[in-house]
Amino acid sequence: MSTEDDANAPAVGSGNAGYPTNGLSDTVHQRHRLGILTIAAETERVEVAYLRDALALTPGNLSRHLAVLEEANLIQIEKGYHGRRPKTWIRITQQGQRALAAEINALRELLRRHQQSRAST
Template identity: 60%
Template sequence: MKADASPAEPDDAGVLHPTYALDDTVHQRVRLGILSITREADQVEFGFLKNQLAVTDGNLSRHLKVLENSGLIAMRKGYEGRRPRTWVSITSKGKRALDAEVQALRRLVHRLDTGGTSS
């Protein structure tokens, strides 16, 4: 890509820079972590996510709300014994978004490894 090109402008070969395909909703570190962890299991408990991602309750709640509002995760509230719990699962849309993010990151790494604009 030319240095003076706009972020959405293709390079001379007609290819957008791989970072253009990154999704800001998914790419944020905590949200990427939530999607990655929930992709590995049917559902994950709020406290497990909090511990794995080393975030506060409030911080995790805000990120979960963004993902839920985007349709990338589903949340279910209930009880385990007498203790209230929140379980989080990734949706089909969330799986597709995570897959697209991983592919964009792979293209970026490939580009950096090869030092060129090949995709």
């Protein structure tokens, strides 16, 4: 499965058979990429330096995660200037919003099943 197919995988409850973890995307679920998408979804755009600090990543590690997300069309990278200083921002795409929502829905279903099983024991 390609990263694009993976990012578009249906969420649990939308006809996807099997256990809720089948609805998790390898592209989105990686903890740093999930953090990037979640932060990006909270605002119109986010500065890369903020992501680096918030997620405690090295510049190289963050760059690689951003490349994976950009290749999957989940984010757009925008370069520009703030005054005289070069800046890089990211925006979550519509496809990224859908992939993040599917991931959260799969996690909710997993949590619901876990809580249900714990309540019945």
